[in-house]
Structure formats: C-alpha cells, structure tokens
Amino acid sequence: MKKEVPIGIGFLVGVLIVFEYFLKGLWPAVSKTATDAQNWGSVISAFAMGLAAANLIVIHGRRIKQKHPDAWMSWLLFAGILVMTITGFYAKGTAGGNTFSFLFDGLYLPLGTAMFSIMVFFIASAARRAFRARNIDAAFLLVAGVIVMIGNAPVGKLISPWFPSATSWLISFPNVAGNRAIMIGAALGMVLTGFRVIVGIDRSYFGGE
Amino acid sequence: MNILKRFGEMDRRWLYVILLVMVVFPLLRPIGIPIDVSSSTAKFVASVDRLQAGDRMLLVFDYSIGGGPDVDPQAQVVLAHALSKGVRVVEVAFVDTGLNYATKACDLWVSKGKVYGTDILNLGYAPGVETAISAFGQNIEAIFVRDVNGKAPSSYPIMEGIKTAGDFKLIAEFATGIPGPAEWIRQVVTRYKVPLACGVVSVMGPQNAPYLQSGQLVGLLGGGLKSAAEYEIAVKMPGAATAAMDAQSLGHLTIVVFVILGNILFLVERREQKAKKA
Amino acid sequence: MTVAKTWAGALCVFAVYSFLWKENRFFRAVQNLYVGLAAGYSIVLAVKSIQRQAWVPLTTKGDIWAIVPMILGLLLFTRLFKRYAWVARWPMAFLMGMGAALSMKAIESDFVRQIQASLVAWNSINNLMLSLGTALALTYFFFTFKPNAVTNYAGRAGRWVLMLCFGAAFGQSVQGRLSLLISQMQFLLKDWLHVMK
Amino acid sequence: MVAGKQTTFLFFVLVLAVAVYYMTRARTGKIPAIRKIPGLDAIEEAIGRATELGRPVFYVPGRTEINTGGAAQNIAGLEVLGHVARMTARYDTEIRVAIAAANVYPVAEAIVQQAYLEEGKAERVKPEMVQFLSNEQFAFAAACLSIMNTEKTASVIMVGEFQAESLMLAEGAAQAGAVTIAGTARTAQIPFFVAACDYTLIGEEIFAGGAYLSKNPVGIANLAVQDLGKLASLVVIIAGSLMVTFGNKSMINWLKK
Secondary structure (H helix, E strand, C coil), X not given: CXXXXXXXXXXXXXXXXXXXXXXXXXXXXXXXXXXXXXXXXXXXXXXXXXXXXXXXXXXXXHHHHCCCCCHHHHHHHHHHHHHHHHHHHHCCCCCCCHHHHHHHHHHHHHHHHHHHHCHHHHHHHHHHHCCCXXXXXXXXXXXXXXXXXXXXXXXXXXXXXXXXXXHHHHXXXXXXXXXXXXXXXXXXXHHHHHHHHHHCCCHHHHCCC | CHHHHHHXXXXXXXXXXXXXXXXXXXXXXXXXXXXXXXXXXXXHXXXXXXXXXXXXXXXXXXXXXXXXXXXXXXXXXXXXXHHHCCCEEEEEECCCCHHHHHHHHHHHHHHCCCCECCCEEEEEECCCCHHHHHHHHHCHHHHCCCCCCCCCHHHCHHHCCCCCHHHCCEEEEEECCCCCHHHHHHHHHHHHCCCEEEEECHHHHHHHHHHHHCCCCCEEECCCHHHHHHHHHHCCCCCHHHHHHHHHHHHHHHHHHHHHHHHHHHHHHHHHHHHHHC | CHHHHHHHHHHHHHHHHHHHHCCCHHHHHHHHHXXXXXXXXXXXXXXXXXXXXXXXXXXXXXCHHHHHHHHHHHHHHHHHCHHHHHHHHHHHHHHHHXXXXXXXXXXXXXXXXXXXXXXXXXXXXXXXXXHXXXXXXXXXXXXXXXXXXXXXXXXHHHHHHHHHHHHHHHHHHHHHHHHHXXXXXXXXXXXXCCCCC | CCCCCHHHHHHHHHHHHHHHHHHHHHXXXXXXXXXXXXXXXXXXXXXXXHHHHCCCEEEECCCCCCCCCCHHHHHHHHHHHHHHHHHHHHCCCCEEEXXXXXXXXXXXXXXXXXXXXXXXCHHHCCHHHEEXXXXXXXXXXXXXXXXXXXXXXXXEEEECCCCCHHHHXXXXXXXXXXXXXXXXXXXXXXXXXXXXXXXXXXXXXXXXXXXXXXXXXXXXXXXXXHHHHHHHHXXXXXXXXXXXXXXXXXXXXXXXX
C-alpha cells in the first residue's frame, strides 16, 4: 500500500499520457481519458495550493506560540491571508469588489512590483564588485553582455550603428547555437528522468523507502 | 586613479542614487532618442496583421506581478492592435496573478464599447501549469466549465466552433517564467501546429530565440518593455513603453559604465598586488 | 478609492525600497503581509478552480468521476498528520507521473525539432555558427566519454560559444530589471506625484 | 502512429532502449567513469565550513512546481538535497531548506526526514528544517534573504530551476558572507550565478549532480545514455548539414516524418 500503490499510480498516469501522445491512433478513446486525467491533475494541484497555505499557517502559528520577537509579523501574515481570502470570495465576475481591488491594486501589486524592481540596484552594486573578467570565460561573457546592453538601448545606434547589428548577430547566432545545445541535452534529461519516475526506479520522490 | 579608488570604496547606496537619477531625469525631461523596430518584433506584428476581422485569437496572460511591468505593455498593445483590426480575443491565464491582468484588460475594452462574449471573453485561471495547458489544449471546456462570469464558454458567440486550442487562428502568449513558450510549444504547438507568438520578459528572450529560428514561434517579443516600445512604434500606438525608452538608454549606459570601471579597478588592483609580491 | 490605492501603493514602494538602505523591520513586515496576501489570493483561486473544474461538473452534470481528483486532493492534507502522511504519496505520485510524462514531450519540441533546425548549408559564417556552434557546445556537456584531444578542444570552443550565449542573456537580464525600475518610477511620477505627462 | 511523430517516436524508443540496456549493465557493476565536476566537489567543502563555524547550511531546490517541465531540474535539486541532508545529519550541522512550490514541499520534507532517518538522527528532525516560504517569486527571495541574514548561514547551495530571483539569492548569500554553490539549467540565470557565486553548475551539470554525488550506478548509466544521445544529435547535425550543403535534404525530410 505504501510503496506499490504510488508507483502504480505514477506508472499508469505516465504511460497514459505518453501513449496518448504517440500512439493515440491505435486506440482513439484514450484521448478522452488523457484529457480527464490532466483535468484531475489540475484539480489536485489546486488542493496542493491549499496545502502550501496550511503549511504557512502551521509555521507561523508556531512562531506566535513560541512568542518569537517577530510574532506580530506573523499576525500580519494571517491578516493578509484572511482579508484576501474573504474579499476574494466575494469579488464576483470580472469586476472585483472594492475592498478586494484595494488589497490587490493598492497593496499586493505595488509590493510585488516594487520588490522586483529593486533588483536592478543589486545589479548596479554587483556590476562594481562581482562582474569581473577573472578569466577568459568571464571576459567573453562580459564583453558580449556589454555589447548587448548598448545595442539593445535605442541610444546604441547613436553611439555606433555597429552595436545594434552586433547585438542582433549575437542573439541570432551564437546565442541560438548555445541555447540549442542546452535544449537538446535538457530534453534528453527530461526523457530519462521522466522514465525513471514513471517506472518507479527513483522512489525517493514518493517519500523514500 | 583617485576617483577610481573612490568609486571602488564608495557606499553602494551612492551607486543606487546615481542609477535612480539617470532613470528619473529622462522621464521628466524626455530626450526623444529614435526607436527602431527589430525583425523579431516585425514578425510578431505581421502575425497579427495576417488575421482577418472576425478571426479568433487566444491571448494568454502567464505573468506574475513581479515581472508584469516588463511584459504587460506588450500584451496591452497586442490586444489593442488585434481589437482595432476587428479580431476577436479570448483571454486565459495559467499563472494566478495573470488573471488579474486579464480581467483588467477585458474590463477596459468592454468599457470602451467592445461586447463581452462577442469581441472579447475572459475564461479565467486554471492551476496545474503544464498539466492544465495540455488539458486546455485538448478540450477547453473540460478545464473551463465556466468563464469568470459563471457561464459556460460555449454559450458565447465568440466560442462558436472552438473546442481545442488548435481552433484559434493565433495564440499570443505572454510570460514571465513558467509556463512560457517552451511549455506551450511542447503541449500545444507540437500537437496542433497552431501559430504561436510569444512575448516574454527580457531575461527570457535569448533562451527562446531558437524557437523563433526553428519556426516553432511565428513571432517573439524577446526584449520586454523595449519590444513593447518597438511594437507601439510599428503599429503607431505610442504609449508608456515608448515613453520609457530614454530612461532605458541612460540606465543601460550607467550600468555599462559601472561594469567597465569595476573591471579597470580590478585590473589596477591586480597589478598592484603583483607589484607588492614582486 | 483611486487616490487611496495610489497612496497605499506609493507607501508600499517606499517600504520595499527601505530595504536598499538596510534590512529592517518595516521591510520584513510588509514582506509578511505580502506573503499573506499572495497566499490568500492563491487560496481563493484554488477554491474557485476546484469549484469550477470538479464541483460544478459533479453537482450539475452528475459527473461522478469528478469526485476522484477531489478525494486525491484531500489526501494531500494527510501530510499534516505524521501517522497518515504516507497516504499523501498517492496524489503526489499522480502529479509526479503526470509531470514526468508531460515533460517527456520535449523529445519532439526540444530535441528532434531543434536538430532539424540546425541542418543548414555551410555557406556562410552565420550558418556555420548555427550548426557547428551547436555541435561544439554539445561536446562541452559530454560527461562519460574518455577525454581526448578532440573533445578537449571542441569542448573548450563549445564553452566559449556558451559564454557568448550567457553574455547575451546577461545583457538582456539587465535590460529587463531596468524596465521594472522605470515602470515603478513612472507610477510614482505619474500616478502619485503627477509631475510626469 | 500520428504522422509527423514517427521519427520522434523512433528516437524516443531508442533512448529508452539504450537506457534500459545501460541500467541493466550498471547493475552488474559495469559503470562508466565520469569527468570531474568542480562545482559538485565543492559541496563537501561548503558543508565542512558550516560545521566548523557552527552555522546552518541553506538549501534551495529550485522554485518551480513539480508537475511542470521544470520537474527534471527540481528533481536534480532534490537529489542533491538528499545528499546534502545526509551530510548535515552526519555532521550534526543545521540545515534550512526553502521551498517555493506547494507540491515540492511534501517531497522535500520527506527527503530530509529520510536522510536523517538513514543516518540514525531521526530525533533531530525539526519542522523549520524545511519551510514553505511563498510561491510568489520575490516574496520567496526576500524571505530567503532574511533567513540568510538572521541565521547567518555559512553556506548556501542552490540547485534546481531558478528564475529572476537568482541574482538576489546569490548577492544576498555573498552579503551574508556565505560560500555559494549554484546550479541551474535556466540559461538566463546562469550568467548571474557565474558572476556572483563561488562555484557554478552549468545547465546539464546539475543533472549529472545527483548521479555523481550518490555514485548511484543507475544515475551514472543515465548520464552515459544522455552522452550517447548528444553524440547522436551531433552526428546528425554535422552529417545532415553537410548533406544540405550539397543539396541533399533527405535528412531533414526524415526528421519531419
């Protein structure tokens, strides 16, 4: 029960999807089963989102219980979950309710975009002390990077029309070649890892044993 | 030399201030550096231009709010371009926050007189990423039993004759991460040969370039806001992205100068260390 | 309402940017709030999806099978109870098996189709870069062949191709991050302070 | 058979057949040698450092959900996690694992518990060892940074699928004074890892990771299969391009079949 059932489930689902993809001509009804199974997968993923929230609650609940100095922040987190959930359920249709819209557009969205936008400052400081031509590899990387940065800005063409054309060459040729090699290798990796998971050779993902 | 040393030792917050000034200044006092349209943007524009009035296009909002500002202007201008041609647009999201962008875009155009369910439709969001995309590709109503207004999609005229993702004339997907072009190509394009054009944050541009060269994508907006500006110029609808480009130019130059100074400093320090050892 | 949203938004921006000065309680507070809001938002969407994809078909169309993913989904929560945690492996196995199988489709999109696109006539530097460049970069990722002069030189050349490709990615990344800052400044200058047209 | 998928199916079956052959052969002890991967050798050193300083090791097994195309990278990250957790259990070093995807959380938790069980240290397992922080990219990164800062992590190991948060994590780790080992197959993020980390695993090296660390014969056999696959694609690319150069398109047509 603990070992065989999960391996069996993974195997059946995996084989179903692969079979449907390559060989559905042999057994047309398999298409509907595969679509249903994928719809189930989507539903189960939705429950997993709930599990993640439950875990957040457990961790922060513990922080509050232990009277951690930052416990008030955990309360803030609970408040965030609570108000967003409640107003979210009442926000019907395309137009969200007022409170929900305030929470989303007035807090959630600006917090998210602001947090993201500070990253360019880390680049600025890393530019000074981290991005250094330590060896020939890094030199290649940095020279290409600087060319692309200049070539991609509208001002690049004013400096020299060479920059935009060099940029477009770098992206269309060496970049495509390098990324393609990576893709080819990664695709093989996905097939093999997928195979190991489906036939149950790697049981660690089912929780060990 | 002294200045270089001072640059090396100055508090990193000064670097932040310099960058900020270089970005804010051109926003307040635009310089008006001309913008050229790149060939991959032109391909995307052409893929929308090929559509006829009445054709159905799928617009996919696969973006998180973090990367949203880089990719949302692309989706906005593509949507405006398509609707201006009379193309009918079905919206969908496979990233949760994408739904909010989709809803706002839909509301905006409905308020401008487009008819919900005829010109534009918002299906909603489905969890499960690639699993959901694959299921959606094969049977839209299995995943979207209801649209965001709680009605069956098939009850709207815009969905007439559309059962799978392959029934759209064009799929335009906008992504900040996963799912992105790779997932859509894997799950939908290999199956239905439907034209897929993608807009992605600049970070993801280069890695998706092979798909454009191989023809698996018919268009790629690979440079985030910059690509949106190019698109705005190409379809003569200048907007926020175009207005941002002067700041983009000066910002790039600032970072380039930092990198170059940092490396000169590095060389100087290395030479000094060698001299000390000798 | 719009004014309140804009002001709240601007305050959020400053709270976050305070992190650039130094890590502080204010930043951590809004971060916790943010995590909470994000979790709340995903709970709402998750429940709505379950309702739409399973509950509605079950209750209105009598689709009995729709109960299966709901049961499997609920079983995930056994993880919260040590004794029954093993039961959660069933739905996990379902998700894993499905994910594994779906990602195997890369054999077409990322393997065969990419090889196909690399078959170009060697009549220009560009085409040579496309096909030979890909081949060289592939040799860098050989792990189990006995190293010899050919793989060593080819691998090194391949590494340079890869570095050019990472360089392009590097430049583009900077561009993207900068765009986010610009949008943020546009929000502050335009919507909040009204000093920008 | 679906038209247009015949050659693909042939490759698919070939890859699996060769895989089965190599795996069976590996069970009988015939294991190919593997080239050195410096980034992976550094893991032992990084955990040793944490042990000496008495500070935790911080681990991030990627950020994406497990049922996506990124699954392979996540799984590689989880394989390396198994190894890292066994070592921290052995040396009684604290470990913090940060999770950003709902459905990775139970898997990672199980892997860590299992590792401690195997090392006979089941009683040392604590809930904060594996934490779900947030599924929102940046909230996750910021939460990681605050753990790195407050717990003063000595070593930061990140293997899996990363997106824009990579530079923040790497910079944050550097600011916390940690030794950093990072690996991902996401091309866009590798440059930042190369620039800001002490050791970097490029692309596929992360898939080699699990097999290399665990010396798991099946995993190494898999690497050998991948090498053959890459060799085959290299041969097809060069031979096919030569044919196209001389006006023969039969190879392209065959791939399209």
